[in-house]
Amino acid sequence: MDARNVEAEKPSVRAFSGARRWGATAAASFITAYALDLFATGLGLLVVASGLLSGIGYVEALLLLLASYVFWGSGLWAVIKANWALLQRTGACTNILAKAGHDLAVRLGWSLGWRKVAAYVGNTATELAKEAPYYIGAGGVALFSDSVSAIDAIVFLAGANAGAAIYGFALARGLGFFLARLAKRGVYASFDTEWEPGAYLKEYYSEIEPEERDTIAFFVDAMKDADRTQPALVFGVGPTLHHVFLAAEKVSEIHLGEYLPANLHEIERWLGRDPEAHDWRRFVEYTLECEGLDRPAPEEITFREEMTRARITNLLHVDLRLENPLGGEGPRQYATVISAYCADSATGDKSEWATYMQRIAGLVRRAACC
Numbered sequence: 001m002d003a004r005n006v007e008a009e010k011p012s013v014r015a016f017s018g019a020r021r022w023g024a025t026a027a028a029s030f031i032t033a034y035a036l037d038l039f040a041t042g043l044g045l046l047v048v049a050s051g052l053l054s055g056i057g058y059v060e061a062l063l064l065l066l067a068s069y070v071f072w073g074s075g076l077w078a079v080i081k082a083n084w085a086l087l088q089r090t091g092a093c094t095n096i097l098a099k100a101g102h103d104l105a106v107r108l109g110w111s112l113g114w115r116k117v118a119a120y121v122g123n124t125a126t127e128l129a130k131e132a133p134y135y136i137g138a139g140g141v142a143l144f145s146d147s148v149s150a151i152d153a154i155v156f157l158a159g160a161n162a163g164a165a166i167y168g169f170a171l172a173r174g175l176g177f178f179l180a181r182l183a184k185r186g187v188y189a190s191f192d193t194e195w196e197p198g199a200y201l202k203e204y205y206s207e208i209e210p211e212e213r214d215t216i217a218f219f220v221d222a223m224k225d226a227d228r229t230q231p232a233l234v235f236g237v238g239p240t241l242h243h244v245f246l247a248a249e250k251v252s253e254i255h256l257g258e259y260l261p262a263n264l265h266e267i268e269r270w271l272g273r274d275p276e277a278h279d280w281r282r283f284v285e286y287t288l289e290c291e292g293l294d295r296p297a298p299e300e301i302t303f304r305e306e307m308t309r310a311r312i313t314n315l316l317h318v319d320l321r322l323e324n325p326l327g328g329e330g331p332r333q334y335a336t337v338i339s340a341y342c343a344d345s346a347t348g349d350k351s352e353w354a355t356y357m358q359r360i361a362g363l364v365r366r367a368a369c370c
């Protein structure tokens, strides 16, 4: 039988949270809002003062305004997407309402898709609200000043929209560079100092996300070929067990390898039936369904939980930065190795990732041939 080593892909998402994230978001929101105002107002005034468009009529001015809104909208869209990527990676972003929407959605246990919607809505609402002063300002000046015509006011708004769009694209580009730098610098420091197992479990495992449904179904299928007489290793298990239940019936023992002691401690809580430990029953139920059981009964779920507890015989400290990631603990190789979202989380550097993947693959013992 072929040994298995399956590393699934997941966006590089983190459960780093806390006051620092809120502080950074508040500061970034404040600074970027003022920088946007300055730049957009400056460009709007510059376009009017330059007199470049002084001869245009109402229709041209309104068409210009319309076009500027399309431009503004695309700049806004770039920022919204960049903020979402930043939120996913760091838990902070440059728009406080986007973070508020996202964090509230997490608290309410909404799915990843709805959290994204909440963050997008928060971001869009702020940007729309920021438009109001421009209208009030431009409309007021046009109404009450003889030297500023309605066309001047519309040209100002179009210029300000263009400024906001340019600013949006520049900010999105800047955030992209920032994320790339974060990825290049690696994430060990963050894992070591800021990872919160509880926040991670709450954010990603309060319910079964669609991508996780596919991953579990994939692993269940892959495990059909596992060697039942041999132990299996789940590498980079985190504080989770959703990829462990599916191995319980298929192998002789299960060893769980994890880099962070706090994550292993979370697993120990579940093993010790701590009432505060994460509830995995919905995941066990889904695993059983993937295995072909129609509507598993509560006793069947409990039975699989108990079987899993009995099969887990070893908790190992592992580190992909080491030549031997098991660091001399446990067997050197396993007939079955499961690793999900680990190597891609441990580094943002592609060649390092390839090395890590080779190290994980190196933990798989080749099946004796024929």
Ligand SMILES: C[S@@+](CC[C@H](N)C(=O)[O-])C[C@H]1O[C@@H](n2cnc3c(N)ncnc32)[C@H](O)[C@@H]1O
Binding pocket: 013, 188, 191, 235, 236, 237, 238, 239, 240, 258, 259, 260, 263, 318, 319, 320, 321, 339, 340, 341, 342, 343, 345, 346
């Ligand atoms: C996104 S989590 C994935 C956890 C779990 N497999 C899951 O599916 O949710 C990434 C895991 O990689 C682990 N990790 C980070 N740096 C590592 C390293 N240098 N060596 C091994 N694992 C590491 C983290 O502790 C974390 O548990």
